[in-house]
Amino acid sequence: MNKVVLVTGANSGIGLALCERILSQDTEGLQLCLACRNMRRAQAARCALLSSHPAAQVALLQMDTSSVSSVLAAAQEVKLRYNRLDYLYLNAGIMPNPQFDVKGFFKGLFSSHIITMFATGEGILTQKDCVTPDGLQQVFETNLFGHFLLIRELEPLLCHAGRTSQLIWTSSSNAHRSAFKLEDMQHQRGTQPYSSSKYASDLLSLALNTHYNKQGLYSSVICPGFVMTNLTYSILPSFPAFLWTLLMPVFWLIRMFTNTFTLTPYNGAEALFWLFKQKPESLDPQAKYHSLTSGLGNNYTQPRKMDIDLETSDALYEKLRQLESEVRKKLKEKQNVCRSSAGPGSS
Numbered sequence: 001m002n003k004v005v006l007v008t009g010a011n012s013g014i015g016l017a018l019c020e021r022i023l024s025q026d027t028e029g030l031q032l033c034l035a036c037r038n039m040r041r042a043q044a045a046r047c048a049l050l051s052s053h054p055a056a057q058v059a060l061l062q063m064d065t066s067s068v069s070s071v072l073a074a075a076q077e078v079k080l081r082y083n084r085l086d087y088l089y090l091n092a093g094i095m096p097n098p099q100f101d102v103k104g105f106f107k108g109l110f111s112s113h114i115i116t117m118f119a120t121g122e123g124i125l126t127q128k129d130c131v132t133p134d135g136l137q138q139v140f141e142t143n144l145f146g147h148f149l150l151i152r153e154l155e156p157l158l159c160h161a162g163r164t165s166q167l168i169w170t171s172s173s174n175a176h177r178s179a180f181k182l183e184d185m186q187h188q189r190g191t192q193p194y195s196s197s198k199y200a201s202d203l204l205s206l207a208l209n210t211h212y213n214k215q216g217l218y219s220s221v222i223c224p225g226f227v228m229t230n231l232t233y234s235i236l237p238s239f240p241a242f243l244w245t246l247l248m249p250v251f252w253l254i255r256m257f258t259n260t261f262t263l264t265p266y267n268g269a270e271a272l273f274w275l276f277k278q279k280p281e282s283l284d285p286q287a288k289y290h291s292l293t294s295g296l297g298n299n300y301t302q303p304r305k306m307d308i309d310l311e312t313s314d315a316l317y318e319k320l321r322q323l324e325s326e327v328r329k330k331l332k333e334k335q336n337v338c339r340s341s342a343g344p345g346s347s
């Protein structure tokens with residue numbers, strides 16, 4: 001039977017590499033949909049995919065996960081185009097205005113946490129967040145809530161008796177329990193919104209399994225490792241390209257000690273692609289699937305237990321449901337105001 005795969009944030013980096021890898025597999029009849037914010041880049045990505053796979057079915061969908069109305073409109077479009085979804089990759093993500101903590105870096109360099117620091121960015125990365133026109137924290141809405149809303153809207157396509165569908169989140173090893181607080185799930189008061197949003201996606205994935213497995217929908221989480229993409233280059237935007245090139249041998253060397261330095265989007269997409277080939281019932285809902293690359297350059301996927309618990313995951317799910325109703329109510333009120341100001345007869 002034909003499979004339908006939708007990937008968010010598919011126009012560059014790990015998302016695009018995943019699409020390339022999926023199409024490189026024997027995927028006759030597969031329908032791939034790239035859900036992207038920047039359509040110019042999306043067109044370029046589609047052309048690149050079609051140049052290596054001319055017979056592939058690759059569609060584009062405009063969607064900005066940091067906008068409620070954009071997500072709802074995109075979901076509507078998906079429901080018109082397809083009657084089922086087999087895979088939904090929740091990959092779009094941002095780490096805006098990252099600040100590199102030089103002091104934290106040197107402190108970590110001479111501590112026993114040096115490998116963890118390089119592997120996860122713990123203690124050296126903070127970000128400056130902002131508020132979207134929806135009134136939500138941008139990182140929270142882009143990385144988590146927009147995707148949550150998308151899943152909720154696409155429920156009829158994802159939940160079907162007699163067959164399974166998979167949700168696959170691109171999380172991070174930077175997802176730390178210490179950065180997340182249930183009472184501040186949007187991370188309005190902290191300096192690590194990225195880590196908070198990724199930890200929240202780990203929690204949410206577990207809750208989605210609790211609520212949807214009976215309906216054939218399964219959720220998993222991956223970590224791509226440390227990959228050189230637009231997102232990582234933006235950590236040091238003033239760093240000239242040649243310095244990154246000079247750093248590459250150091251990164252390759254670090255890989256001898258930590259296999260999480262996957263470095264290329266192709267390697268980073270390993271766990272996403274591995275999950276594409278798995279039976280979702282066989283997966284561990286409490287595990288994060290890591291893309292790993294050995295010192296000799298061999299890719300493999302390894303599950304590692306996440307630092308999450310059922311109670312917090314369920315509480316987060318309830319809070320997201322509550323926020324969802326508030327957001328929908330607000331949107332309805334806005335539409336009613338628009339209708340009434342357009343005068344009688346408008347529908």
Ligand SMILES: NC(=O)c1ccc[n+]([C@@H]2O[C@H](COP(=O)([O-])OP(=O)(O)OC[C@H]3O[C@@H](n4cnc5c(N)ncnc54)[C@H](OP(=O)(O)O)[C@@H]3O)[C@@H](O)[C@H]2O)c1
Nearest residue numbers: 009013014037038064065066092093172226227229230231
């Ligand atoms: N690179 C790493 O080392 C690393 C490590 C751990 C986790 N990750 C995660 O991997 C995922 C992919 O990132 P990447 O490293 O491949 O970086 P990337 O090349 O910058 O890709 C990010 C993708 O997300 C899209 N995106 C951003 N904001 C969006 C929005 N509001 N609506 C829709 N799409 C949006 C971007 O599209 P635009 O063209 O519109 O910006 C782009 O396609 C992210 O979730 C990231 O957090 C990356």
